[in-house]
Amino acid sequence: MPIPRHGRLALLATAAAGVVVAASVAVIGTADAASTLGASAAQTGRYFGAAIAAGKLGDSTYTGILNREFNAVTPENEMKWDATEPSQGRFTYTNGDRILNQGISMGAKIRGHALLWHQQQPSWAQGLSGSALRNAAINHVTQVATHYKGKIYAWDVVNEAFADGGSGGRRDSNLQRTGNDWIEAAFRAARAADPNAKLCYNDYNTDGVNAKSTGVYNMVRDFKSRGVPIDCVGFQSHLGTSIPGDYQANLQRFADLGVEVQITELDVAQGGNQANIYAAVTRACVAVSRCGGITVWGIRDSDSWRTGENPLLFDSSGNKKAAYTSVLNALNAGGPTNPTTPVTTTPTGNPPSGACAASVSLNSWNGGFVATVRVTAGSAAVNGWTVSLALPSGSAVTSTWNATGSGSTGTISFRNVSYNGQIPAGGYTEFGFQGTGAGPGTASCTAG
Numbered sequence: 412m413p414i415p416r417h418g419r420l421a422l423l424a425t426a427a428a429g430v431v432v433a434a435s436v437a438v439i440g441t442a443d444a445a446s447t448l449g450a451s452a453a454q455t456g457r458y459f460g461a462a463i464a465a466g467k468l469g470d471s472t473y474t475g476i477l478n479r480e481f482n483a484v485t486p487e488n489e490m491k492w493d494a495t496e497p498s499q500g501r502f503t504y505t506n507g508d509r510i511l512n513q514g515i516s517m518g519a520k521i522r523g524h525a526l527l528w529h530q531q532q533p534s535w536a537q538g539l540s541g542s543a544l545r546n547a548a549i550n551h552v553t554q555v556a557t558h559y560k561g562k563i564y565a566w567d568v569v570n571e572a573f574a575d576g577g578s579g580g581r582r583d584s585n586l587q588r589t590g591n592d593w594i595e596a597a598f599r600a601a602r603a604a605d606p607n608a609k610l611c612y613n614d615y616n617t618d619g620v621n622a623k624s625t626g627v628y629n630m631v632r633d634f635k636s637r638g639v640p641i642d643c644v645g646f647q648s649h650l651g652t653s654i655p656g657d658y659q660a661n662l663q664r665f666a667d668l669g670v671e672v673q674i675t676e677l678d679v680a681q682g683g684n685q686a687n688i689y690a691a692v693t694r695a696c697v698a699v700s701r702c703g704g705i706t707v708w709g710i711r712d713s714d715s716w717r718t719g720e721n722p723l724l725f726d727s728s729g730n731k732k733a734a735y736t737s738v739l740n741a742l743n744a745g746g747p748t749n750p751t752t753p754v755t756t757t758p759t760g761n762p763p764s765g766a767c768a769a770s771v772s773l774n775s776w777n778g779g780f781v782a783t784v785r786v787t788a789g790s791a792a793v794n795g796w797t798v799s800l801a802l803p804s805g806s807a808v809t810s811t812w813n814a815t816g817s818g819s820t821g822t823i824s825f826r827n828v829s830y831n832g833q834i835p836a837g838g839y840t841e842f843g844f845q846g847t848g849a850g851p852g853t854a855s856c857t858a859g
């Protein structure tokens with residue numbers, strides 16, 4: 412049982428009053444201090460992790476440090492889109508599974524990184540746009556989260572979707588151009604696929620209170636108010652030679668929205684301040700009860716993506732640096748225990764559902780049409796919907812997006828897909844289909 416920081420201060424104050432008590436404090440202090448990063452973080456219910464690479468697991472110096480020091484792992488590249496779905500619909504989990512199995516063998520938490528990101532997309536996805544890209548992206552989220560179901564502590568569902576600079580808005584990307592709701596669609600799909608993984612939004616340059624972090628803050632607040640499933644926010648914390656003065660306050664304002672906060676990719680440029688900055692980050696996480704843990708982005712300086720900056724806790728030979736000691740001391744100083752943030756799972760069975768309405772708009776030409784169907788919830792939220800419509804004789808559906816259709820001619824019903832079944836009261840979602848012949852006139856909607 413760790414002694415909370417205020418408890419230690421009380422003991423030290425007592426110690427100042429007498430030599431005998433001071434001796435007993437020294438004993439308590441020694442017995443209480445853990446000697447590895449993971450064990451020390453665990454004393455307050457937190458983890459201390461590292462990003463690892465499958466290609467390095469054969470390096471005994473590397474795995475020696477990994478097994479000794481860390482109780483969480485993140486794949487540096489192995490679970491990204493280009494690695495897991497190199498051609499559309501063909502999934503490869505070989506290297507992702509190597510990271511997973513390494514983590515399992517250590518009894519570590521495994522952070523999944525990252526389901527959707529504008530970088531490291533396979534080239535086939537880079538060539539898609541519109542509903543083809545949206546459907547491919549959501550399918551990717553569903554497939555990968557399903558493959559790792561029950562094994563991932565937290566997923567970075569969406570990575571780096573906000574713009575740098577002062578706009579506080581979204582970054583332009585092919586994913587963003589599929590519609591502003593792509594992020595919430597991804598979170599809903601991830602929740603449906605793996606209800607027990609914590610679902611995180613992850614970004615960089617959001618480490619202090621600034622326009623970009625405030626943009627993310629507003630999105631998280633909106634998601635929480637509308638019931639979009641989000642459990643955590645990752646702060647990458649790729650830091651230079653200083654740390655924002657409001658680093659802890661920024662973590663705290665997100666935590667106050669009811670999400671867990673995590674330091675997800677910490678590294679700090681080597682310089683006079685490196686050890687101090689590492690300590691400040693660690694103290695900030697330990698001081699925020701909803702801060703779940705810290706992950707450093709690599710093990711040794713030679714493993715870092717920041718070549719030449721020596722930004723990690725171990726030197727290239729695997730020796731502990733001053734920054735290591737400062738982190739360990741900050742962890743051992745303790746703080747409020749992290750409560751495990753409950754994850755609200757998607758209700759099973761058939762939750763109550765309000766009424767819905769469907770309206771069709773057609774773009775027709777001689778011999779064909781595209782129908783866009785808007786499904787609108789009434790004064791109560793809708794949990795699942797089915798739209799029915801009749802196609803004129805001689806017409807047929809050739810493709811459908813954002814819904815699953817039954818049949819292609821005559822009377823057809825379209826069922827919601829995993830990410831658009833829940834519509835808030837007064838809200839709407841849209842699906843579409845293309846066909847030959849003439850399009851339908853009206854449509855009806857059944858909720859539930």
Ligand code: G3I
Nearest residue numbers: 462487488524525530531570571615647649676708715716
């Ligand atoms: O594996 C190939 C190798 O076969 C090839 O010979 C070599 C030649 O360039 O490339 C190797 O792949 C590289 C891969 O890292 C593995 O080393 C890629 O080119 C390189 O682009 C890739 O860089 C990764 C980077 O994300 C990509 O954007 C870094 O390792 C990884 O640390 C970095 O991680 C990101 C986080 O995911 C998100 N936040 C920022 C962070 C740092 O950029």
